[in-house]
Amino acid sequence: MSLVEIARFQDVYEADLAAAFLSAHDIEVSVTERFQTTVDPLMQRALGIRLMGRADQADQARDLLKRARAGEFATEEGDDLNAPEATVRAASRGLALLAFASGAGFVGTSLPRRFSAFQWTGLAILAAAALLSLALWVVATLNA
Structure with missing residues (x-):
């Protein structure tokens, strides 16, 4: 055969x-x-x-x-998934930004390493953005 x-x-x-x-x-x-x-x-x-x-x-x-x-075996229900909720998308973006700013995306070895100044700056910016968004959420919640 x-x-x-x-x-x-x-x-x-x-x-x-x-x-x-x-x-x-x-x-x-x-x-x-x-x-x-x-x-x-x-x-x-x-x-x-x-x-x-x-x-x-x-x-x-x-x-x-x-x-x-050609789609002959496709079903009526389709293959599309529901779009993720806005909160899930926002959380995903935040985690991706945190990973980028902390340098997690650029880790090449398993050796212990220290954060560079660029990474500390990124973490500080993320922390400030998180605190600002938390403050805006608290103000919006109290005013509602």
């Missing part, structure tokens, strides 16, 4: 979804280049992720994937 390329993807997760979809339709496939692309994710775009299957099922598998891309 020889294997042939059914499809090629640039993302291992997309390839896994296609493999699961085809497996649900009783078509045997395997995702290749998984090790190389998960060790070095930049290789996903360079090599691509191949979906390999049996030669006698290749045409049926390609047809199913083509029909899936």
Whole structure:
């Protein structure tokens, strides 16, 4: 039994979804280049992720994937998620800003390190902004 390329993807997760979809339709496939692309994710775009299957099922598998891309198997309920609440978005932005200002996004080693002046300045600005927003919230709450 020889294997042939059914499809090629640039993302291992997309390839896994296609493999699961085809497996649900009783078509045997395997995702290749998984090790190389998960060790070095930049290789996903360079090599691509191949979906390999049996030669006698290749045409049926390609047809199913083509029909899936066209939306034939989509449900009426859709795939959209509800947008997050404004408070969740604000909290996410605040945490991201805190991580950036504290240098958490630039940590390259696990060695103990001290904050730089830039990071202390960022933390001070964040603390001042947090106190100001807290004060504005208290004033708005008391006036309501």
